[in-house]
Amino acid sequence: MKPTVVNDRYRLVELIGAGGMATVYRGEDLLLERPVAVKFLREPYASDPEARERFLHEARAAARLDHPNIVHIYDVGQDQGDHPYIVMEMVEGEDLKALIRRDAPLPVTQALALARQICAGVGQAHRGSIVHCDLKPQNILVTENGQVKVADFGIARAVHQDEVENEPAEVVWGSPHYLSPEQARGQTPTPASDVYSIGVMLYEMLTGVPPFHDPDPTVLAMKHLREEPAPLTALNPRVPPGLDWLVRKVLAKEPSGRYRNADQLAIALDEYTRRGQNGTGPLSPVIEETPAVPTRRAPMPDSEIPEPDAAESTQPVATGGELPDYTLWALFGVAAIAVVGLIPLWLFVYRAYTAPVTPPPFATATTPVTTPGTEQLVTVPNVQGLSAADAQRMAESLGLQFEVLGEEESTDARPGAVLNQTPTPGTRVARDTTVSVILAAGRVLSLPDVVGYDVGSVQPGLEADGLLLAIVEIRGQESEGTIVGQEPPGGTEVRVGDTITLTVSAGADLPIALGVNLNNQVVLEQAWVSQFTYRPGSSVPVTLRWRCTAPLGRQYKVFIHVLTQDLGTLIAQRDIVPVNGLRPTDSWVPGDVINDPHQVTLPESTPPGTYQIRVGLYDDGGRLPVVDSGGVQVIDDTIFVTSVTVE
Numbered sequence: 001m002k003p004t005v006v007n008d009r010y011r012l013v014e015l016i017g018a019g020g021m022a023t024v025y026r027g028e029d030l031l032l033e034r035p036v037a038v039k040f041l042r043e044p045y046a047s048d049p050e051a052r053e054r055f056l057h058e059a060r061a062a063a064r065l066d067h068p069n070i071v072h073i074y075d076v077g078q079d080q081g082d083h084p085y086i087v088m089e090m091v092e093g094e095d096l097k098a099l100i101r102r103d104a105p106l107p108v109t110q111a112l113a114l115a116r117q118i119c120a121g122v123g124q125a126h127r128g129s130i131v132h133c134d135l136k137p138q139n140i141l142v143t144e145n146g147q148v149k150v151a152d153f154g155i156a157r158a159v160h161q162d163e164v165e166n167e168p169a170e171v172v173w174g175s176p177h178y179l180s181p182e183q184a185r186g187q188t189p190t191p192a193s194d195v196y197s198i199g200v201m202l203y204e205m206l207t208g209v210p211p212f213h214d215p216d217p218t219v220l221a222m223k224h225l226r227e228e229p230a231p232l233t234a235l236n237p238r239v240p241p242g243l244d245w246l247v248r249k250v251l252a253k254e255p256s257g258r259y260r261n262a263d264q265l266a267i268a269l270d271e272y273t274r275r276g277q278n279g280t281g282p283l284s285p286v287i288e289e290t291p292a293v294p295t296r297r298a299p300m301p302d303s304e305i306p307e308p309d310a311a312e313s314t315q316p317v318a319t320g321g322e323l324p325d326y327t328l329w330a331l332f333g334v335a336a337i338a339v340v341g342l343i344p345l346w347l348f349v350y351r352a353y354t355a356p357v358t359p360p361p362f363a364t365a366t367t368p369v370t371t372p373g374t375e376q377l378v379t380v381p382n383v384q385g386l387s388a389a390d391a392q393r394m395a396e397s398l399g400l401q402f403e404v405l406g407e408e409e410s411t412d413a414r415p416g417a418v419l420n421q422t423p424t425p426g427t428r429v430a431r432d433t434t435v436s437v438i439l440a441a442g443r444v445l446s447l448p449d450v451v452g453y454d455v456g457s458v459q460p461g462l463e464a465d466g467l468l469l470a471i472v473e474i475r476g477q478e479s480e481g482t483i484v485g486q487e488p489p490g491g492t493e494v495r496v497g498d499t500i501t502l503t504v505s506a507g508a509d510l511p512i513a514l515g516v517n518l519n520n521q522v523v524l525e526q527a528w529v530s531q532f533t534y535r536p537g538s539s540v541p542v543t544l545r546w547r548c549t550a551p552l553g554r555q556y557k558v559f560i561h562v563l564t565q566d567l568g569t570l571i572a573q574r575d576i577v578p579v580n581g582l583r584p585t586d587s588w589v590p591g592d593v594i595n596d597p598h599q600v601t602l603p604e605s606t607p608p609g610t611y612q613i614r615v616g617l618y619d620d621g622g623r624l625p626v627v628d629s630g631g632v633q634v635i636d637d638t639i640f641v642t643s644v645t646v647e
Contacts, residue, residue, distance in 0.1 A: 132197075477505070509528075
């Protein structure tokens with residue numbers, strides 16, 4: 001349970017995110033009067049010393065970085081229940097993954113602008129010898145005005161040679177779709193690893209899908225190591241060839257083939273943008289600036305030797321009675337012959353190295369002409385060879401529908417893989433067009449009973465068998481991710497391409513949908529109650545979300561009642577002006593959304609049992625009447641929210 005006010009300073013307003021290890025709340029810093037995001041480590045990790053240290057490492061790593069494209073860390077501490085928390089800048093907007101799912105493929109100019117800002121933030125980390133190690137769209141926040149904020153330095157690490165030498169080979173950091181080949185090999189990430197991850201995100205922004213897909217993380221890692229991504233132009237014809245070449249360079253298998261850090265990639269993106277606006281031509285090489293070293297100087301390749309300044313002479317000059325130094329002249333001659341002799345070898349090596357990837361001219365970035373009826377066209381991806389689940393994800397990420405028409409016997413494809421598709425890859429079609437596929441015939445399966453298992457543990461196996469999964473989350477007392485129902489039931493015979501519906505518990509963090517209309521003036525949209533079970537004397541946190549639809553013109557109080565199941569006995573109650581007195585209802589205007597946190601304390605004498613939580617609004621004239629219950633039980637204008645158990 002999280003108190004409404006943490007350590008007498010941070011008021012928690014609403015739950016805004018939940019992951020495998022942490023939950024994030026929108027909050028308010030009561031001391032500095034500013035909005036914040038408060039991130040808590042979840043159980044059982046909060047009780048694990050190693051997990052706690054990793055969690056706090058995120059705060060230490062990010063707190064060292066002060067940049068407008070990095071989420072700021074304000075504070076770190078522990079709440080009254082010894083749960084570690086980090087207080088961060090509150091970023092209003094959405095993560096890049098949500099933006100991609102809604103709008104991809106993004107316009108080239110938008111994708112480049114977002115990638116450039118990511119490079120700026122990550123470049124600040126690289127200059128501080130910090131590698132993020134887990135860059136992915138879910139860790140990139142985009143504000144309403146398009147500003148990027150890089151978040152979650154939870155597994156960031158410092159770049160030190162001793163760590164590189166001692167790092168165990170089996171360690172892999174990062175998320176499977178975005179990790180670099182060297183991370184897939186278990187090697188220590190470097191700034192070039194972050195560059196690769198940025199390249200994957202840029203590819204996904206421009207096409208709507210990452211370059212490699214597979215439900216099996218091991219197979220996906222092998223694709224990063226061995227396969228080349230499909231050309232950007234094959235999935236999005238609006239991508240200029242020059243940008244396709246740049247992204248392929250960023251996705252090079254070897255770190256030496258990429259830009260060495262995010263700053264170098266930023267320079268390349270700036271140069272591409274400049275040349276796209278000012279003309280065509282090959283991209284100039286990016287040369288990293290290094291500080292001058294006062295002792296030894298590395299020899300400079302002949303191709304980079306600068307021309308002598310006009311005001312300086314490189315030839316020896318005899319002054320007064322001095323004679324020319326003939327030994328020096330002889331050494332110059334020998335050196336010149338050696339250099340001339342090396343030129344053919346240098347040309348051979350240079351041509352061999354550069355021949356496989358010849359950068360095409362950088363086309364001028366132009367805005368395509370949009371004609372009526374074509375603005376919603378998308379390119380049909382190539383899903384042949386993918387599993388049914390991966391093919392469905394790829395199609396739906398582009399706004400397309402997906403269906404399995406049937407199966408055919410085949411000796412050339414693994415069971416469950418897509419044999420052929422309609423429309424054909426590369427076709428331009430309207431969004432919502434259905435991609436129909438034929439799968440390689442697979443065996444009849446007896447569907448296992450997976451109720452009670454964690455969805456993350458069974459999903460890869462079911463999808464590997466060629467089954468399509470529809471996952472429905474519900475609020476439940478089971479731990480988050482636990483499967484509480486399946487359709488069809490275990491033991492049913494199914495075939496490749498069949499859809500299996502899994503009902504999964506989201507724990508108590510899932511909001512309770514209400515949609516109750518009070519007097520056509522305000523709608524109680526949702527509620528959050530963070531636990532199902534409490535002890536006598538503890539507090540029950542209840543957060544309500546109101547939406548004003550018409551001026552109320554009067555001050556109403558919120559009542560929260562804890563009652564016995566028969567509604568005959570009131571166990572506890574709270575009556576207060578919304579938001580602890582800070583948002584009286586006579587100040588609400590249509591369109592306002594008010595997140596209203598409360599706590600109701602149970603008496604020490606509360607007997608064990610199950611109790612109802614009911615809420616509503618009232619003033620001296622009585623309760624504000626409910627005109628539409630939204631399907632929720634309403635009795636005497638009191639709205640049923642949920643039941644809780646007292647142990």
